[in-house]
Amino acid sequence: MRREFCKIISNFRVANNVYKMVIESKSISKEALPGQFLHIKPSQNYDPLLRRPISICDLDQDKGGITLLYRVCGKGTRLFAEIKPGDNLDIIGPLGKGFPIFQNKKSAIIGGGIGIAPLLILSKWLKEADIYLGYKDETYMTDEFMNYSDDVCIYTESGSRGTKGYPIEALEKNINRYDIVYACGPKQMLRAIKRLCEKNLVECYLSMEERMGCGIGACLVCACESSNNDEYKKVCIDGPVFNSKEVNLDD
Amino acid sequence: MIDMTVNIGGRRLKNPVLVSSGTFGFGKEYSNFYDFNLLGAITVKGITLKPRKGNKPPRIMETSAGILNSVGLENPGLYSFIENELPFLKKYSVPIIANISGNTIEEYSLMAKELNEHVDFIELNVSCPNVKEGGITFGTKPESVYEVTREVRKVTNIPLIVKLSPNVTDIGEMALAAENAGADCISLINTLMGMAIDIYNRKPFFNNVVAGLSGPAVKPIALRMVWQVAQKVNIPIIGMGGISNWQDAIEFMMAGADAISIGTANFYNPLAPKEVLEGIKEYMIENGINDLREIKINGGVK
Numbered sequence: 001m002r003r004e005f006c007k008i009i010s011n012f013r014v015a016n017n018v019y020k021m022v023i024e025s026k027s028i029s030k031e032a033l034p035g036q037f038l039h040i041k042p043s044q045n046y047d048p049l050l051r052r053p054i055s056i057c058d059l060d061q062d063k064g065g066i067t068l069l070y071r072v073c074g075k076g077t078r079l080f081a082e083i084k085p086g087d088n089l090d091i092i093g094p095l096g097k098g099f100p101i102f103q104n105k106k107s108a109i110i111g112g113g114i115g116i117a118p119l120l121i122l123s124k125w126l127k128e129a130d131i132y133l134g135y136k137d138e139t140y141m142t143d144e145f146m147n148y149s150d151d152v153c154i155y156t157e158s159g160s161r162g163t164k165g166y167p168i169e170a171l172e173k174n175i176n177r178y179d180i181v182y183a184c185g186p187k188q189m190l191r192a193i194k195r196l197c198e199k200n201l202v203e204c205y206l207s208m209e210e211r212m213g214c215g216i217g218a219c220l221v222c223a224c225e226s227s228n229n230d231e232y233k234k235v236c237i238d239g240p241v242f243n244s245k246e247v248n249l250d251d
Numbered sequence: 252m253i254d255m256t257v258n259i260g261g262r263r264l265k266n267p268v269l270v271s272s273g274t275f276g277f278g279k280e281y282s283n284f285y286d287f288n289l290l291g292a293i294t295v296k297g298i299t300l301k302p303r304k305g306n307k308p309p310r311i312m313e314t315s316a317g318i319l320n321s322v323g324l325e326n327p328g329l330y331s332f333i334e335n336e337l338p339f340l341k342k343y344s345v346p347i348i349a350n351i352s353g354n355t356i357e358e359y360s361l362m363a364k365e366l367n368e369h370v371d372f373i374e375l376n377v378s379c380p381n382v383k384e385g386g387i388t389f390g391t392k393p394e395s396v397y398e399v400t401r402e403v404r405k406v407t408n409i410p411l412i413v414k415l416s417p418n419v420t421d422i423g424e425m426a427l428a429a430e431n432a433g434a435d436c437i438s439l440i441n442t443l444m445g446m447a448i449d450i451y452n453r454k455p456f457f458n459n460v461v462a463g464l465s466g467p468a469v470k471p472i473a474l475r476m477v478w479q480v481a482q483k484v485n486i487p488i489i490g491m492g493g494i495s496n497w498q499d500a501i502e503f504m505m506a507g508a509d510a511i512s513i514g515t516a517n518f519y520n521p522l523a524p525k526e527v528l529e530g531i532k533e534y535m536i537e538n539g540i541n542d543l544r545e546i547k548i549n550g551g552v553k
Contacts, residue, residue, distance in 0.1 A: 001283055003521060041519060046316040046467040046495065050519050075313075088288050108463040213313050213318070218276035220296075221311035231304060232325070240524065 001095060004028060005088045009065060011081070017072045018114065019081050020057075026064035028093050032056050034100030034122040035207055035241040038068065039215035043077035052076040053212045053236070055118035056094065057182075058144070067216040069117040069141065073247040095215050096240050098203055101125055105179040108132065110167050110193060112185025116141060118207050118240075120186055123148040130174070132167035134185070170193050175200045183207070187249060194244040203227075204244035210235040225249070253535050255541045257291065259487050259508045260435025261409025262371060264291040264346060264510065267543060268500070268528040271491050272297050272309045272350035272374065272414075273322065277336040278343075283324075284521045287343045289528060291510060294348040295332075295340070302328035307458050312447045314524035317493070318515060318542060319445050319468030321457045324352055329362050333369055346371035348412065352379055356402045363404040373407055375400065375434075378416030378441035390416040390441075393428035401402050402431035410435040412489065415480070418444045422476045423483035428489075430484045437480055438489035438512065466515040467511045471495045474506050481507020495523065497530020504546040 009022040028038070039051040072081050082170065083089065099122050107129040113117045116133055123129050123145060130151040139159040145152045153170055154162030163170075166190060171181070175196060182191045184207035195222035197204035213219035215236045223232035224239070225248040233239065233247060255266040263542055272294040275281060287293060305325025312319045318454055327335065332349075340347050349370040353359035363373050377390030379401060389395045400413055413429035415422055417440040426437045442463025447456035456462075473492020490508030493515065500511045516523035531543075540546060 003284065048313060048315055049318060049466055049515075050313050108517075211309055213311050213320075214274075214280070214521070216280045216521070218280040218296075219274065219311075219320075219518055220305065220325050221308075221320060223308045223310055223325070224307065225308075230302075232308070 001031075001093065002027060003092045005091070006091050008083055008085050008087045008089060010085050011083050013081075014069070015138045018140050019070055019072065020141075021068045021070070021080065021083070023066050023068065023089060023091070024064050025066060025091070026234065028091070029059050029061050029064045029066050032059055032066065032094035033098035034116050034125050036094040036096050037090050037118075037215075037240060038066070038093035039095055040080070040092075041213075042079040044090070048075045048079070049150055050076075050213060051090075051092065051215060053123050053215055053240075054080075054082070055207070055240075057117045057120050057141075059121055069114065069120075069121075073115040085212050092215060096236055097238065099207070099241050102180060103127075106177060108171060108174070108178045108181045108210070110134075110171055110181065110183045110185070112167065112189045113147070115183075115185030115189075115207070116145075117184070119182065120144055120148070122182055129182075130178075133162075134167040134189070135161075144192075157246050170195065172196055175202060178202055180204070191249040194247075194249055197244055206244050206247065207241045208239050208247065212236055253532065253533065253540070255535070257487070257543065259332055259372070259489075259510070261319070262410050263347065266291045266531075267504070267508075268524050268531070269475050269489060269491075269510055269512040270294060270517060270524055272348075272376070274514040274517045277332070278340045278435040281517065281521055285525045287340075287345045290403055290524055292346040292348050292372065294350055294374060294512065295336070296326055297324050297350040297352055297379065298326045298329055298332045298362070299324055299352050299354075300329050300362055301463050302326065302331065305312070309457065312456055312462070314445070314447070314464065315468060317464055317468030318518070319447055319462040319464050320442070321462040328372075329365060333365070346382065348372040348374050350374040350376050350414070351536050352376040353399075353471060356399050357401055360402050360406050360438065363403045363411075367409055368405045370409070372410045372412055372436075373403070374412040374414050374438060375403060376441070378414050379420075381401070381537065390417050392510035393424045396425050396434045397428040400429045400434050404433035412436040412438050414441055415439040415476075416441050417476055417492070423479045426480040426484045431487050432488060436487045436489060436509075437484060438491065439478050439480060440469070440492040443469055443472065463495065467493045467495050470495075470499060474502055477503055477508050478506040494527070495520075497527045497534060500527050500531055501534055501546060504539070504543070508548060
């Protein structure tokens with residue numbers, strides 16, 4: 001983990017409000033693991049003040065390229081979208097605990113919306129996972145997933161592309177094929193996946209999101225309910241990837 | 252050779268740059284960024300006698316140039332702190348300030364007694380806005396500031412700092428009460444009580460309704476309060492509240508602070524304390540200031 005000013009290689013829109021940014025850092029890309037994130041300062045001014053945690057979407061460890069996929073949803077990400085190639089960004093990373101990688105286990109990867117971001121690099125590293133992607137309407141990054149897996153199922157809520165519906169419906173049918181499920185997406189989706197996997201005794205890893213401060217475990221604000229009632233887990237250091245049994249997603 | 256040392260309650264700090272309670276964990280997290288021995292002192296995360304789970308999330312909301320937090324003193328408790336957290340910090344020579352909160356005066360006293368041998372300073376937190384009991388309830392009346400400070404003073408012989416809340420009508424009165432009760436130093440300010448509303452659900456954003464505001468947005472208020480306290484007391488002052496760079500730090504010293512503490516800035520710039528320290532040093536050299544004390548009021552503000 002280090003703090004570095006990284007050069008922006010490219011930054012463009014891939015769908016409505018969704019952007020793909022490639023930054024350059026040999027050292028961070030070498031250290032990074034699937035599921036980890038970068039903590040990025042959107043502005044050198046005091047407004048917005050805090051860094052933004054953004055998942056690592058892909059890595060080119062030879063060239064030092066790090067791909068980030070982000071959705072514009074507030075002040076900070078709106079500033080990210082304005083960044084031009086050649087600019088620099090103040091970055092701390094790689095941070096957090098990533099996905100545990102098991103070879104020789106039959107894996108499913110399931111993502112919803114912008115939650116697909118950390119799953120691309122995971123599918124690259126896992127090589128032969130089955131992939132279930134869900135979107136509201138517009139799809140993005142599906143070709144990239146197809147580069148890493150022969151089995152990519154696409155679902156949209158609107159039915160505009162792929163199968164109409166939610167990816168968990170397909171995962172549910174196939175759940176007995178898998179030793180392990182990796183997921184990232186809206187909390188509601190993660191809750192359903194956790195329930196499905198635990199009911200079928202399938203190991204399950206969830207990448208979680210929470211409002212974050214320091215990103216390194218000092219400020220204690222990114223608390224999430226854990227299965228141990230005496231303590232909260234911190235998404236930045238205990239996660240963002242958790243074994244489903246570690247966290248409590250009930251409201 | 253410039254002299255940046257600060258004397259607090261008979262204990263010498265090698266420079267005036269500290270880090271604030273609750274923004275620096277128990278140290279470990281920041282040890283990747285620079286050598287702690289550069290710092291004047293480290294104030295560790297606020298501790299209570301028993302472990303505290305802290306408040307139900309959400310715990311943070313960004314505001315214009317600031318943050319609202321509602322952590323609620325999550326900590327492993329006094330004895331786990333001594334056993335599991337302190338050994339790491341003891342590897343450094345940097346002085347350690349333990350920040351303590353109690354539900355009762357007896358709890359404050361017990362904690363101070365137990366910590367007396369283990370840390371270099373005790374900071375009495377009578378100003379946390381995020382817990383129902385303790386904390387701020389001791390810090391909003393001069394009589395109770397006086398009483399808790401006097402009782403803790405009896406059981407500890409290491410320097411005693413009292414951290415004041417800005418959520419009062421006259422902070423000078425609180426500072427004076429602490430001084431009269433035997434405090435060695437005043438630190439200020441803790442967070443300002445604030446609020447945020449989720450307009451779509453028509454509900455307060457935080458479960459506790461109110462939360463603590465910090466960051467650059469509060470700096471002018473903190474500076475004014477340091478100034479007010481400096482008019483009232485003769486003991487040293489640790490100034491804090493939105494300090495983000497060395498220029499802010501110099502302002503606080505000119506307003507009357509003997510030392511300054513970096514809080515929220517640690518969250519977005521983990522190197523802030525080191526940069527502030529270097530900036531103060533350069534400012535002193537450029538302006539021919541040999542002794543830090545010259546920056547303070549009369550030497551500083553004309």
